[in-house]
Amino acid sequence: xxxxxxxxxxxxxxxxxxxxVNGVSMIVEDxxxxxxxxxxxxxxxxxxxxxxxxxxxxxxxxFLHDTDITNWEEHRIARAGIGxxxxxxxxxxxxxxxxxxxVASCTSPSVFANLGFGFPAKxxxxxxxxxxxxxxxxxxxxxxxxxxxxxxxxxxxxxTQDPKIILLDEPTAGMTQAETHKTSLIVxxxxxxxxxxxxxxxxxxxxxxxxxxxxxxxxxxxxxxxxSEIETDPKVKQAYLGSKGIT
Amino acid sequence: xxxxxxxxxxxxxxxxxxALGLAITYGAMGVINMAHGEMVMVGAYVTxxxxxxxxxxxxxxxxxxxxxxxxxGLLIExxxxxxxxxxxxxxxxxxxxxxxxIQQAVRLEFGLSFLGIHIQGLGPGLQNVSVPEIxxxxxxxxxxxxxRYRAFIIVVTAILAxxxxxxxxxxxxxxxxxxxxxxxKMAAACGIDVTRVNALTFAxxxxxxxxxGVMMSGFKTVFPDMGTPMVVDGFLVVVMGGVGSLLGxxxxxxxxxxxxxxxxxxxxxxxxxxxxxxxxxxxxxLKPKGLFALKGR
Amino acid sequence: xxxxxxxxxxxxxxxxxxxxxxxxxxxxxxxxxxAKYLVFGMLGIAVALSWGYAGILNLGQGLFFxxxxxxxxxxxxxxxxxxxxxxxxxxVPDFMLWxxxxxxxxxxxxxxxxxxxxxxxxxQWFGVAMALVLPVLIAFVLGSIVFRKRISGVFVSxxxxxxxxxxxxxxxxxxxxxxxxxxxxDLGWFKLGEFEFDPYVVPTYYLIAIxxxxxLVLARLLVETRAGVILQAIRDDQNRARYxxxxxxxxxxxxxxxxxxxxxxxxxxxxxxxxxASPTFMDLSFSITMVVWAAVGGRASILGACIGxxxxxxxxxxxxxxxxxxxxxxxxxxxxxVLVVLYLxxxxxxxxxxxxxxxxxxxxxxxxxxxxxxxxxxxxxx
Numbered sequence: 060x061x062x063x064x065x066x067x068x069x070x071x072x073x074x075x076x077x078x079x080v081n082g083v084s085m086i087v088e089d090x091x092x093x094x095x096x097x098x099x100x101x102x103x104x105x106x107x108x109x110x111x112x113x114x115x116x117x118x119x120x121x122f123l124h125d126t127d128i129t130n131w132e133e134h135r136i137a138r139a140g141i142g143x144x145x146x147x148x149x150x151x152x153x154x155x156x157x158x159x160x161x162v163a164s165c166t167s168p169s170v171f172a173n174l175g176f177g178f179p180a181k182x183x184x185x186x187x188x189x190x191x192x193x194x195x196x197x198x199x200x201x202x203x204x205x206x207x208x209x210x211x212x213x214x215x216x217x218x219t220q221d222p223k224i225i226l227l228d229e230p231t232a233g234m235t236q237a238e239t240h241k242t243s244l245i246v247x248x249x250x251x252x253x254x255x256x257x258x259x260x261x262x263x264x265x266x267x268x269x270x271x272x273x274x275x276x277x278x279x280x281x282x283x284x285x286x287s288e289i290e291t292d293p294k295v296k297q298a299y300l301g302s303k304g305i306t
Numbered sequence: 307x308x309x310x311x312x313x314x315x316x317x318x319x320x321x322x323x324x325a326l327g328l329a330i331t332y333g334a335m336g337v338i339n340m341a342h343g344e345m346v347m348v349g350a351y352v353t354x355x356x357x358x359x360x361x362x363x364x365x366x367x368x369x370x371x372x373x374x375x376x377x378x379g380l381l382i383e384x385x386x387x388x389x390x391x392x393x394x395x396x397x398x399x400x401x402x403x404x405x406x407x408i409q410q411a412v413r414l415e416f417g418l419s420f421l422g423i424h425i426q427g428l429g430p431g432l433q434n435v436s437v438p439e440i441x442x443x444x445x446x447x448x449x450x451x452x453x454r455y456r457a458f459i460i461v462v463t464a465i466l467a468x469x470x471x472x473x474x475x476x477x478x479x480x481x482x483x484x485x486x487x488x489x490x491k492m493a494a495a496c497g498i499d500v501t502r503v504n505a506l507t508f509a510x511x512x513x514x515x516x517x518x519g520v521m522m523s524g525f526k527t528v529f530p531d532m533g534t535p536m537v538v539d540g541f542l543v544v545v546m547g548g549v550g551s552l553l554g555x556x557x558x559x560x561x562x563x564x565x566x567x568x569x570x571x572x573x574x575x576x577x578x579x580x581x582x583x584x585x586x587x588x589x590x591x592l593k594p595k596g597l598f599a600l601k602g603r
Numbered sequence: 604x605x606x607x608x609x610x611x612x613x614x615x616x617x618x619x620x621x622x623x624x625x626x627x628x629x630x631x632x633x634x635x636x637x638a639k640y641l642v643f644g645m646l647g648i649a650v651a652l653s654w655g656y657a658g659i660l661n662l663g664q665g666l667f668f669x670x671x672x673x674x675x676x677x678x679x680x681x682x683x684x685x686x687x688x689x690x691x692x693x694x695v696p697d698f699m700l701w702x703x704x705x706x707x708x709x710x711x712x713x714x715x716x717x718x719x720x721x722x723x724x725x726x727q728w729f730g731v732a733m734a735l736v737l738p739v740l741i742a743f744v745l746g747s748i749v750f751r752k753r754i755s756g757v758f759v760s761x762x763x764x765x766x767x768x769x770x771x772x773x774x775x776x777x778x779x780x781x782x783x784x785x786x787x788x789d790l791g792w793f794k795l796g797e798f799e800f801d802p803y804v805v806p807t808y809y810l811i812a813i814x815x816x817x818x819l820v821l822a823r824l825l826v827e828t829r830a831g832v833i834l835q836a837i838r839d840d841q842n843r844a845r846y847x848x849x850x851x852x853x854x855x856x857x858x859x860x861x862x863x864x865x866x867x868x869x870x871x872x873x874x875x876x877x878x879x880a881s882p883t884f885m886d887l888s889f890s891i892t893m894v895v896w897a898a899v900g901g902r903a904s905i906l907g908a909c910i911g912x913x914x915x916x917x918x919x920x921x922x923x924x925x926x927x928x929x930x931x932x933x934x935x936x937x938x939x940x941v942l943v944v945l946y947l948x949x950x951x952x953x954x955x956x957x958x959x960x961x962x963x964x965x966x967x968x969x970x971x972x973x974x975x976x977x978x979x980x981x982x983x984x985x
Binding site for chain 3: 133134135138142143145149154158159162163168175176216
């Protein structure tokens with residue numbers, strides 16, 4: 060059995076009485092690709108917020124390998140090795156594509172360590188540019204990229220940062236079919252090298268990438284298993300998919 | 307003590323008078339109008355000019371100033387502000403430029419002074435407005451001497467605040483304005499003509515500033531630069547109260563006015579103003595959204 | 604891209620050469636004026652750094668300028684002959700003597716309750732050190748609080764604005780130590796060894812010109828470091844930077860403090876050439892005027908903002924010679940400013956960059972011409 064990369068133990072958050080995430084526990088193994096499914100309001104994005112430090116939890120713990128990272132500041136969690144992609148793509152709009160990746164390639168977080176010139180990781184940046192297919196756009200300002208390209212650039216920021224765990228919040232939102240397919244190629248390419256957790260609605264995409272799926276319902280874990288197990292799980296059918304199953 | 311509290315109340319009402327218009331333009335449109343103080347100044351000059359040329363008193367000047375500054379506001383919105391929606395800091399800077407233009411227009415008598423033509427009541431000098439007799443002197447209430455003009459200001463401010471509240475919370479136009487405060491894009495999608503409502507809102511806010519100017523002219527000397535400190539005070543009130551909250555502006559104006567009055571009574575006017583700035587800074591740092599922030603995202 | 608950068612440095616060099624040759628063609632009266640405008644140019648740099656690069660619109664830059672100015676002015680006041688009247692060899696500022704309580708001891712330690720604060724300023728270098736340390740300290744404390752609390756945008760502007768006005772009022776109110784509204788006047792000259800910097804001589808001009816050149820080059824280098832690029836990334840999207848692991852408030856505070864340091868340094872130099880320090884340095888209109896210079900010159904260009912400040916002041920000094928035109932000039936500035944914000948948001952520097960790009964594109968073969976579109980858009984980034 061592989062080692063646990065991320066351990067979530069009874070994680071909860073209480074928004075003035077409303078428990079958006081309520082006692083969620085799960086273990087994601089090293090190199091695994093985990094998909095989070097669930098209806099709107101099931102707590103998927105909130106769970107990501109809790110892991111990445113955006114929201115402070117009111118109960119439970121989060122471990123990255125053996126380190127307790129519960130309620131750390133965002134940048135410390137990021138430094139510890141958790142990268143995150145947002146639902147609404149966010150990149151550095153007024154910098155060129157290459158500059159965006161160079162910023163992500165800075166390994167030291169402090170101001171004073173960065174008072175030097177030049178970004179050493181040129182090879183890494185070129186490799187990522189190739190992987191996300193933006194080599195030709197390297198000198199363009201990010202504001203002029205298409206929606207899909209912006210999403211890929213944000214993925215690229217994560218790849219350059221090279222975190223142990225990557226959290227992807229709806230990476231194909233608003234994409235065309237061709238763009239979605241390309242995204243699944245990028246994500247598949249990452250499998251094994253990074254531990255990945257994806258929130259996604261697009262079942263075609265999920266089938267292309269998924270190994271294990273965790274289904275959330277009303278802030279709690281409803282089921283966990285492979286694609287086929289989830290597709291046939293009666294609890295899931297009842298609570299989320301209706302009687303017709305995944306279409 | 308009662309007299310000190312009363313002075314605080316009157317200072318607060320003056321703050322509110324200036325802040326009301328800003329609460330609307332900034333709260334509803336997200337426009338920081340640095341020329342707001344100049345609207346107050348224009349209102350004051352309307353009083354001066356109408357007194358000199360038409361022989362009318364302050365009561366006539368109130369509607370007159372409202373109309374003049376509302377039209378001026380409409381013009382500014384059309385020509386400049388409209389092009390800068392969504393660029394908050396740029397509007398701040400552009401309206402600062404407009405503020406200088408308006409100041410210089412008054413000072414140079416619209417450029418006529420170069421031709422040797424002078425208009426009585428304009429120009430760089432100081433102007434004074436005489437207040438009608440019934441507003442002079444003091445009233446005796448509960449054993450305290452109360453300045454009639456200050457009392458008049460408080461009454462006018464209360465009426466304007468109520469009128470504004472009514473317009474915003476009890477009319478169709480006001481409902482549209484509130485919809486825009488919450489979410490301009492959604493409001494537009496629901497069929498609200500955001501451009502038109504914004505223009506009218508800006509004009510209304512400017513008109514309120516004009517009325518504030520009329521009130522100011524009764525107890526302050528009128529001169530081209532008089533608006534600059536006022537816009538600062540107005541902003542502090544609005545930000546401290548919580549952007550988009552009329553009630554917040556009323557409360558913070560009251561609080562700041564009383565603090566100003568009390569500290570001034572204990573020390574001096576300069577320190578009182580310093581303390582007011584200190585309080586505002588502390589509140590913005592502690593509660594960046596202001597005392598009465600809108601709930602929600 | 605490389606050639607663009609090279610052209611930039613050529614322009615920097617040309618600017619520095621230009622300000623170095625001015626003494627050859629100007630009389631001492633104009634040279635003194637120009638020295639003041641170069642100081643304002645330095646303020647333009649400070650504004651560009653915090654506004655253009657960090658995205659922090661500081662409407663209270665006058666606070667740092669004023670702090671730098673007052674700190675050195677206190678030393679120079681004590682070095683002035685006006686502080687040595689009454690036959691004493693121990694300096695006491697004249698205004699303290701005029702306002703002294705009858706029977707008070709006429710010594711700096713105890714002529715009034717707070718006059719002891721002046722004691723260390725008998726050393727000119729203490730004044731110089733404080734002129735640099737105090738602005739940085741204020742900026743550091745303010746930045747630590749404000750940026751840690753994730754206050755941003757217009758709220759930072761309002762806090763800085765309220766703060767400068769607050770300090771201005773305190774300076775006015777503390778009349779016994781600061782001479783209130785009148786400020787510190789009749790100052791002595793800055794000394795370097797035996798040399799005294801008379802504000803109207805050429806070496807004083809060079810003191811300012813060289814200081815400006817150094818600040819200009821250092822500021823430009825600073826924004827080209829990794830930290831400078833990360834700062835621009837933070838300006839574009841704070842959250843993204845935070846989730847890439849950068850300590851956002853630390854970057855903001857650092858550059859805010861650097862900007863304050865430059866403004867404080869400018870304040871100090873201004874005292875050397877103008878021989879006074881006054882609360883007007885902390886007027887709201889002065890702080891906003893600095894922003895106007897930077898906006899006209901180009902908010903996101905170090906040199907642009909600097910040139911904007913110098914140019915506006917030179918033109919306004921020239922037209923103000925014509926009687927009655929000074930007020931009209933103010934109106935023109937107001938109008939120009941509105942037009943710049945509306946139609947030229949990147950200022951003169953942005954316009955210049957576009958022209959350079961067009962020029963470069965015309966002279967190079969097709970391959971690079973295709974890249975021109977990219978080049979033109981990339982100025983946004985600079």
